[in-house]
Amino acid sequence: MEARAGIEPANRGFAVPGLTTWLPRRAPKPLLSIDFTPLEQAKTYFESFYIMKLQILFYLFLFIPISIFGQSRPNVIIVMADDMGWSDIGCYGSEIETPNLDRLASNGLRFTQFYNTGRCCPTRASLLTGTYPHQAGIGHMMNDTGLPGYKGDLGSNVQTIAEVLSPAKYSTYISGKWHVTPKIQPGSSQHNWPRQRGFDRFYGTIHGAGSFFDPNSLTRDNTLISPHADKEYKPEVFYYTDAINDHATRFINEHNSKNPFFLYVAHTAPHWPMHALPEDIKKYKGRYDAGWEKIRKKRYQKQLDLGLIDPKWKLSPRDAEAWNDAKNKEWEIRHMEVYAAMVDRLDQGLGRIINALKDRKMFDNTLIIFIADNGGCAEGMGRKEGIQYKDSNPETLKPMKATDLQMDMIPRRTREGVVMKQGTEVMTGGADTYHGYGKAWANVSNTPFREYKHWVHEGGISAPLVTHWPKGIAPKLRGKFEHQPAHLIDLMATCVDLAKADFPEEKNGEKIVPMQGVSLKPAFSGKTFKRPNPIFWEHEGNRAIRIGKWKLVAKGANGNWELYDLAADRSELNDLSEKHPDRTTEMASKWEAWAIEANAKPWPWNRNKKNQGSKKKAFTLNTGTSLTKELSPMISKKPFEVEVHIEQQGEGVLVAQGGDTHGWVFLIKDNIAHFTLSLGGKIETIQANEKLTKKDNKILAKLNPDGKVELFAGKRKLGSGQVSSLVKEMPIDGLQVGRDEGGTVGGYKDAFAFDGKIKKVRIKIN
Numbered sequence: 001m002e003a004r005a006g007i008e009p010a011n012r013g014f015a016v017p018g019l020t021t022w023l024p025r026r027a028p029k030p031l032l033s034i035d036f037t038p039l040e041q042a043k044t045y046f047e048s049f050y051i052m053k054l055q056i057l058f059y060l061f062l063f064i065p066i067s068i069f070g071q072s073r074p075n076v077i078i079v080m081a082d083d084m085g086w087s088d089i090g091c092y093g094s095e096i097e098t099p100n101l102d103r104l105a106s107n108g109l110r111f112t113q114f115y116n117t118g119r120c121c122p123t124r125a126s127l128l129t130g131t132y133p134h135q136a137g138i139g140h141m142m143n144d145t146g147l148p149g150y151k152g153d154l155g156s157n158v159q160t161i162a163e164v165l166s167p168a169k170y171s172t173y174i175s176g177k178w179h180v181t182p183k184i185q186p187g188s189s190q191h192n193w194p195r196q197r198g199f200d201r202f203y204g205t206i207h208g209a210g211s212f213f214d215p216n217s218l219t220r221d222n223t224l225i226s227p228h229a230d231k232e233y234k235p236e237v238f239y240y241t242d243a244i245n246d247h248a249t250r251f252i253n254e255h256n257s258k259n260p261f262f263l264y265v266a267h268t269a270p271h272w273p274m275h276a277l278p279e280d281i282k283k284y285k286g287r288y289d290a291g292w293e294k295i296r297k298k299r300y301q302k303q304l305d306l307g308l309i310d311p312k313w314k315l316s317p318r319d320a321e322a323w324n325d326a327k328n329k330e331w332e333i334r335h336m337e338v339y340a341a342m343v344d345r346l347d348q349g350l351g352r353i354i355n356a357l358k359d360r361k362m363f364d365n366t367l368i369i370f371i372a373d374n375g376g377c378a379e380g381m382g383r384k385e386g387i388q389y390k391d392s393n394p395e396t397l398k399p400m401k402a403t404d405l406q407m408d409m410i411p412r413r414t415r416e417g418v419v420m421k422q423g424t425e426v427m428t429g430g431a432d433t434y435h436g437y438g439k440a441w442a443n444v445s446n447t448p449f450r451e452y453k454h455w456v457h458e459g460g461i462s463a464p465l466v467t468h469w470p471k472g473i474a475p476k477l478r479g480k481f482e483h484q485p486a487h488l489i490d491l492m493a494t495c496v497d498l499a500k501a502d503f504p505e506e507k508n509g510e511k512i513v514p515m516q517g518v519s520l521k522p523a524f525s526g527k528t529f530k531r532p533n534p535i536f537w538e539h540e541g542n543r544a545i546r547i548g549k550w551k552l553v554a555k556g557a558n559g560n561w562e563l564y565d566l567a568a569d570r571s572e573l574n575d576l577s578e579k580h581p582d583r584t585t586e587m588a589s590k591w592e593a594w595a596i597e598a599n600a601k602p603w604p605w606n607r608n609k610k611n612q613g614s615k616k617k618a619f620t621l622n623t624g625t626s627l628t629k630e631l632s633p634m635i636s637k638k639p640f641e642v643e644v645h646i647e648q649q650g651e652g653v654l655v656a657q658g659g660d661t662h663g664w665v666f667l668i669k670d671n672i673a674h675f676t677l678s679l680g681g682k683i684e685t686i687q688a689n690e691k692l693t694k695k696d697n698k699i700l701a702k703l704n705p706d707g708k709v710e711l712f713a714g715k716r717k718l719g720s721g722q723v724s725s726l727v728k729e730m731p732i733d734g735l736q737v738g739r740d741e742g743g744t745v746g747g748y749k750d751a752f753a754f755d756g757k758i759k760k761v762r763i764k765i766n
């Protein structure tokens with residue numbers, strides 16, 4: 001409430017040690033200091049009058065050229081929500097209260113056809129670099145498939161907006177989620193962390209999701225921190241959305257350069273888990289009792305009333321069970337109440353950002369952009385019947401020390417030591433719960449479109465785009481809609497245009513992928529922007545291309561192309577591919593050409609059987625070995641054994657193949673050998689009953705045809721146990737000796753590199 005009234009202190013939550021450090025710095029420093037002393041010694045009034053005039057002229061002379069370059073260029077703020085559907089904010093049809101966004105919309109310009117890529121990592125890669133995600137090496141998530149478009153780590157052949165704007169004398173700040181590198185663990189390479197990729201200041205998480213009360217991989221600049229032992233930021237209750245907004249506000253308050261700034265505010269709300277503050281949840285109590293069908297219809301009607309959608313666009317059919325048939329109604333309602341509270345809280349903090357801009361008289365010349373990274377998410381999380389504990393032995397869980405780093409995406413316990421719970425018998429919202437809101441509410445989020453996050457039908461890739469810039473958007477356009485299609489790739493081009501920056505052709509001798517988008521600036525004065533190329537999508541084999549009003553779209557690597565006239569049918573209900581075979585063929589061939597040029601192909605999906613791994617039955621590998629999938633042992637549904645010759649004992653991964661869906665890892669922790677399998681995402685571990693001794697220089701793990709795992713040191717048996725199956729599919733990730741790169745198999749984040757010495761690894765496929 002206070003935030004709305006704008007009376008919260010500007011340094012909310014921040015420690016105030018030496019006063020000047022954290023208090024907003026509002027008085028700009030003088031541009032130049034000039035010594036006029038000899039002149040000022042002149043005695044008569046007449047003389048000093050002239051001197052004064054001279055001084056004014058002198059200052060004006062100095063100031064004018066600076067103002068042309070330094071003062072007129074706008075600040076740019078990009079605020080991004082995570083896993084939020086097209087209709088989830090008030091000015092796009094929602095009942096969720098977002099007064100700050102609605103005000104920006106009614107004084108700014110709303111785009112009705114703005115697109116993202118359909119998922120977190122690729123969207124961030126595309127936004128940051130102005131390229132398609134595959135060109136930046138992040139066609140998918142953070143796993144390295146050995147393919148150029150799917151390296152899972154931001155490439156050195158692309159530049160971030162911060163890297164491009166810094167030489168143009170912009171200060172560059174980021175508050176929030178990064179998610180374009182898998183290197184998270186303390187001590188791992190930080191070459192792709194924000195500070196190394198152009199940003200002057202960073203507060204946020206390197207990883208993509210986590211608890212809002214205790215997020216994993218929380219970092220300030222280059223240091224991993226615990227939110228509960230942070231000397232700089234001590235709110236009464238730590239809540240990540242607030243922390244992101246408070247740090248964004250802080251960066252604005254502490255910006256003390258004559259130059260403008262670029263600020264990227266990357267929220268994790270309302271991505272799962274459904275975590276919100278009690279006062280915000282309370283506000284939405286009862287608002288969703290009517291169930292998903294009615295809310296969806298209401299949103300559709302509001303979109304019509306707002307003039308956001310064309311009446312020709314039908315509401316797509318409900319894609320969930322009927323509300324009447326819903327089994328756990330109260331539990332489902334609670335999810336949407338919490339989700340709404342998360343979006344509401346994001347908007348409240350945006351109010352503080354706006355107030356800081358106003359306080360510093362920066363509001364008029366700041367372009368604020370609000371978007372979402374993908375559509376509402378139908379991927380379930382924690383939605384099984386009953387109650388499931390994240391730790392099999394909750395009684396033994398101890399509170400975490402305030403200084404402990406939280407490195408788990410799903411913490412096993414809260415800081416207080418309360419075990420994390422999931423399932424239908426657990427009401428969501430608190431720090432000890434971890435749920436997603438499910439497909440039916442995601443269907444509401446994406447009103448009126450079809451599909452969700454992951455798909456490249458309109459529900460997966462459509463985002464609101466609210467733009468606000470009093471000095472830059474023509475008054476006649478305020479509160480209006482812009483219907484030209486636009487995409488994330490355009491944000492770099494827009495920033496370069498507004499900052500009058502140079503986009504580099506090469507850096508450190510490496511060719512930089514050119515910007516793929518167009519500046520959106522012409523839209524701010526009601527002009528069309530000329531887009532020379534179609535807009536393209538590829539995500540997990542789902543494909544699309546848009547040219548004018550036509551969109552060709554397909555599901556999965558083998559799905560048929562569907563053709564839609566989006567001017568008449570944005571909900572994609574009437575497939576015209578059979579009616580327009582020539583257009584379909586032409587657009588499909590354009591997509592194929594783009595896919596190859598932009599590294600979307602070769603892709604890791606549905607690769608033919610020939611590429612399922614090496615047929616070799618025996619492997620001898622040295623320390624440091626890294627094999628692509630094609631060269632890795634073909635272990636799908638196969639028993640095998642791994643023998644590791646150790647030169648010097650240590651802790652970490654001895655050898656790993658695969659990632660968090662399919663794979664295996666042989667590792668040592670606390671001197672105990674562990675063999676872990678990822679069986680379709682289910683982690684199963686067999687560990688030794690006894691510790692290794694210094695003399696144990698040869699250890700062996702054997703996976704038998706029946707799923708029995710045996711562990712040996714030399715001839716001595718260390719332990720055995722049963723896993724539920726062999727590895728189900730050939731993992732996409734390759735194999736490494738001494739670490740687990742890309743997606744990780746289990747129990748640890750990042751590579752968990754072995755800190756001893758490995759001499760040799762032998763793998764035998766049985």
Ligand SMILES: [Ca+2]
Pocket residue numbers: 082083119120271373374
């Ligand atoms: Ca997302």
Ligand SMILES: [Ca+2]
Pocket residue numbers: 656657658659733734740741742743744745
């Ligand atoms: Ca891996």
